[in-house]
Amino acid sequence: MADLLIRNVRPLGGELTDILVRDGTIVSIAPGLPASPNGQSIDGHGDLLLPGLIEGHAHLDKTQWGAPWYRNAVGPTRLDRIENERNWRGASGHDAASRSLALARAYLSNGTTRMRTHADIDTDIGLRHVHATMQTRAALADTIDMQIVAFPQSGLTCRPGTEALMDAALREGADIVGGIDPCAIERDPVRSLDALFALASRHSKPLDIHLHEPGEMGAFSLDLILERTASLGLQGKVVISHGFCLGAIAERDRDALLARMARLDVSIATTAPASSPVPLLAVCRAAGVTLFGGNDGIRDTWTPYARPDMLDRAMHIGLRNALRRDDELAWALESVTDDAARGCGFAAYGLGVGCRADLVLLKAETVAEAVAATPPRSLVVAGGVVVTA
Numbered sequence: 329m330a331d332l333l334i335r336n337v338r339p340l341g342g343e344l345t346d347i348l349v350r351d352g353t354i355v356s357i358a359p360g361l362p363a364s365p366n367g368q369s370i371d372g373h374g375d376l377l378l379p380g381l382i383e384g385h386a387h388l389d390k391t392q393w394g395a396p397w398y399r400n401a402v403g404p405t406r407l408d409r410i411e412n413e414r415n416w417r418g419a420s421g422h423d424a425a426s427r428s429l430a431l432a433r434a435y436l437s438n439g440t441t442r443m444r445t446h447a448d449i450d451t452d453i454g455l456r457h458v459h460a461t462m463q464t465r466a467a468l469a470d471t472i473d474m475q476i477v478a479f480p481q482s483g484l485t486c487r488p489g490t491e492a493l494m495d496a497a498l499r500e501g502a503d504i505v506g507g508i509d510p511c512a513i514e515r516d517p518v519r520s521l522d523a524l525f526a527l528a529s530r531h532s533k534p535l536d537i538h539l540h541e542p543g544e545m546g547a548f549s550l551d552l553i554l555e556r557t558a559s560l561g562l563q564g565k566v567v568i569s570h571g572f573c574l575g576a577i578a579e580r581d582r583d584a585l586l587a588r589m590a591r592l593d594v595s596i597a598t599t600a601p602a603s604s605p606v607p608l609l610a611v612c613r614a615a616g617v618t619l620f621g622g623n624d625g626i627r628d629t630w631t632p633y634a635r636p637d638m639l640d641r642a643m644h645i646g647l648r649n650a651l652r653r654d655d656e657l658a659w660a661l662e663s664v665t666d667d668a669a670r671g672c673g674f675a676a677y678g679l680g681v682g683c684r685a686d687l688v689l690l691k692a693e694t695v696a697e698a699v700a701a702t703p704p705r706s707l708v709v710a711g712g713v714v715v716t717a
């Protein structure tokens with residue numbers, strides 16, 4: 329791979345400098361770097377430089393991105409949506425491979441270079457969606473660093489046969505053990521969480537558990553999750569997705585749970601929806617708990633909303649958390665950059681020498697303006713590869 333020199337950029341809105349990329353890695357950052365013979369040189373025109381954006385919670389396999397509009401007439405509960413999706417998949421011939429590839433490419437063109445995506449596993453589709461997502465990961469391996477979560481959307485122990493499928497998915501290359509509402513969906517929290525953590529131990533994989541359960545119910549499930557995280561020594565290996573309960577319970581109980589999460593380095597993924605109580609960014613930061621951003625589904629049978637643009641998600645996180653000051657908007661950006669890298673465990677991340685060359689340029693004066701205005705990307709480099717220029 330020829331050297332790539334990007335001149336006249338402002339990392340996070342700082343002073344003008346140049347960045348030299350060699351073999352997919354940032355090797356030098358300084359003003360006035362000489363161009364390498366035979367290397368490629370790009371003028372950044374003084375644009376703001378961000379590190380590659382990170383999608384911390386996606387469902388690429390569910391999307392209808394690029395397909396005709398899905399007419400949503402689904403019932404109001406989460407179980408309605410789960411059952412509707414299973415029936416629709418059976419009837420529609422949904423092609424998770426081509427749809428997930430189309431959506432991942434759209435993410436990439438907007439500067440997302442790392443991604444954690446949950447792939448459905450159930451006794452109807454078996455491993456079809458896991459294989460489709462793996463196909464997309466392989467097709468984009470030069471540019472997107474993708475983690476795949478084996479996700480039992482319809483439940484693990486409440487649907488006999490799912491555990492064996494999860495086992496097979498993890499053997500075949502899924503990176504993370506996914507889980508879902510131990511009380512509300514599984515209806516047997518101790519048994520289902522024991523099975524889930526046994527899978528993680530057997531395969532030495534981290535966990536990422538969807539926890540939508542409200543208030544006290546969610547807090548009870550979270551308590552059981554933290555108990556197992558501690559007893560199995562899984563510090564830094566567990567993510568709670570959504571964790572709506574942390575936005576609903578009494579502050580004293582919330583703070584006690586957050587203190588345990590901080591000690592166990594358990595992170596939270598959030599979409600920061602306007603329609604649910606959510607763990608608040610400022611509260612989590614003060615407690616020392618990593619909270620990072622994700623879109624969840626985009627244009628699927630669950631939701632007509634969201635865009636494959638992590639700056640757009642950062643803006644929604646800012647809105648939901650009532651962030652106004654420039655230093656607070658920088659937190660919103662961190663939730664889709666550094667905090668997401670830490671929560672998901674992506675290595676060699678950032679704008680330093682030695683980091684993977686994931687670079688995003690856009691026209692904005694400051695990070696705060698980038699979050700609030702979400703301008704189009706003028707350049708995206710992923711793993712040293714120029715994706716859009």
Ligand SMILES: [Zn+2]
Binds near residue numbers: 538625
């Ligand atoms: Zn999800």
